[in-house]
Amino acid sequence: MNINWRSRLATQLATVVAGCALAGWPFGHVGLAVALGLAVYLAVTLRHLLRLHAWLLSEAPGAPPEAEGLWGEVLDRLYRRQRHEQRQREELLAVIGRAQASTEALRDAIILVDRHGNLEWWNRAAETLLGLRQPQDLGQPITNLVRHPRFSDYFLGGDYGEPLELASPLNDDEYLHILVTRFGEGDRLLLVRDVTRLHQLEQMRKDFVANVSHELRTPLTVITGYLETLLDNADHATPRWRRALGQMQQQAGRMQHTIDDLLLLARLEATDYPADNRPVVLEPLLASILQDGRALSGAVGHRLSLECEPGLALLGSETELRSCFSNLVFNAVKYSPEGGEVRVRAWQDAEGAHVAVQDNGPGIDARHLPRLTERFYRLDASRASSTGGTGLGLAIVKHVLIRHRGGLDIHSVPGEGSCFTCDFQPEQIAQRTAASA
Incomplete structure (x- = not known):
């Protein structure tokens, strides 16, 4: 196409030159005639260029200016391309408009945040759930507008594997579910959902379990007391009755242990952070737990060892941390074979503090791992019954770690x-001077 235009342009110039030369030859002024012809041709070309320039600069360009020949084809091609691009732009604007209309109709808030954490765009639901204002908050850091310590830790931490639930900044009785997704070059998309109803149902479940557990303690204590009295005076009873009383006491003790674990879970879920937050030195705490583990092992003869970095301490509740670590150690002892080995290690590095409990037991299939911390989840009901487990130990571990800003x-x-x-995160590590004091 370019070659065709060039040949046509060359043909036009040759025609102009030849015509002017023929016109000036009878008068003996061929050069002057050619110069005048080229000047006129240049003037016409400049006129077309100026009209084209004015048309392109027009804010609402309509049809292109009229022209003939090569210039007419150029203007027609430009006009057709302009109309094609305009149709594409209208189609794209229609798609964008439908997308914006659909997001405006959502009950969930959608928020776009750039790589610096500044607000770029949000839908109407974000104004209702988070109180964002248009256009005052545009370009503001989202952590300045959603002022909640847990949200700041979650958003700035960069670990968005699990969603975040917290109270609404506008109403303490409402709860929000926040999920962050990365896209582009460091940009983030926030999806915020109102889960007040689900939170209320979950709270009702927790209150029910806590209340029922509390109400069961009194009759269970009475039953256990009478069973102890009967067993103390069962010297003249038949072996059949003594065996029945022993089984009743064993099952009552197991139920008491389950109720205690349920009440502990209820207390752990009542607040976000432990009230008695102070430095807890790990070495003596873990040594005491291993001593209890050896007593639990008894004649089975497990080998328990401890390797702890000297002076390492965590900020938190000693009672809760003891419950967390003892559940892991006792599980390792219960499920390890006779003469098995249980190793406990505690250390710190750039990522924080770590406490590991390792055993050489039967192991766990990968399909069970995501559900291990669920309440009452058991790999094998018969095996759990033989070890006296309640199915709540790892759930307690999970909640203790959440309260101490940790993970399992x-x-x-x-x-x-x-x-x-x-x-545990680095900020949970206590200073050694404070720990030693």
Whole structure:
């Protein structure tokens, strides 16, 4: 096409030159005639260029200016391309308009945040759920507008594997579910959903379990007391009755243990952070738990060892941390074979503090790992019954770690053993001077 235009332009110039030369030849002024012809041709070309320039600069360009020949084709092609681009732009604007209309109709808030954490766009639901204002908050850091310590830690931490639930900044009785997704070059998309109803149902469940557990303690204490009295005076009873009373006492003790664990879970879920937050030195705490583990092992003869970095201490509740670590150690002892080995390690690095409990037991299949911290979840009901477990130990571990800004990492290979690692953030590590004091 370019070659065709060039040939046509060359043909036009040759025609102008030839015509002017023929016109000036009878008068003996061929050069002057050619110069005048080229001047006129240049003037016409400049006129078309100026009209084209004016048309392109027009804010609402309509049809292109009229022209003939080569210039007419150029203007027609430009006009057709302009109309094609305009149709594409209208289609794109229609798609964008429909997308914006659909997001405006959502009850969930959608928020776009750039790589610096500044607000770029949000839908109408974000104004209702988070109180964002248009256009005052545009370009503002989102952490300045959603002022909640847990949200700041979650958003700035960059670990968005799990969603965040917290009270609404506008109403303490409402609860929000926040999920962050990365896209582009460091940009983030926030999806905020009102989960007040689900939170109320969950709270009703927790209150029900806590109240029922509390109400069961009194009759269970009475039953246990009478069973102890009967067993103390069962010297003249038949072996059949003594065996029945012993089984009743064993099951009553197991129920008491379950109720105690349920009440502990209810207390752990009542607040976000432990009230008695103070430095807890790990070495004596873990040594005491291992001593209890050896007593639990008894004649089975498990080998328990401790390797702890000297002076390492965590900020938190000693009672809750003891419950967390003892559940892991006792589980390792219960499920390890006779003469098995249980290793406990505690150390710190750039990522924080870590406490690992490793055993050489039967291991856990990978399909069970995501559900291990659920309440009452058991791999094998018969095995759990034989060990006296309640199915609440790892749920307690999970909630204690959440309250101490930690997480649980589980690595297990069937037939080779398991390793449960408690990971704590660096800010949970207490200063050694404070720990030693």
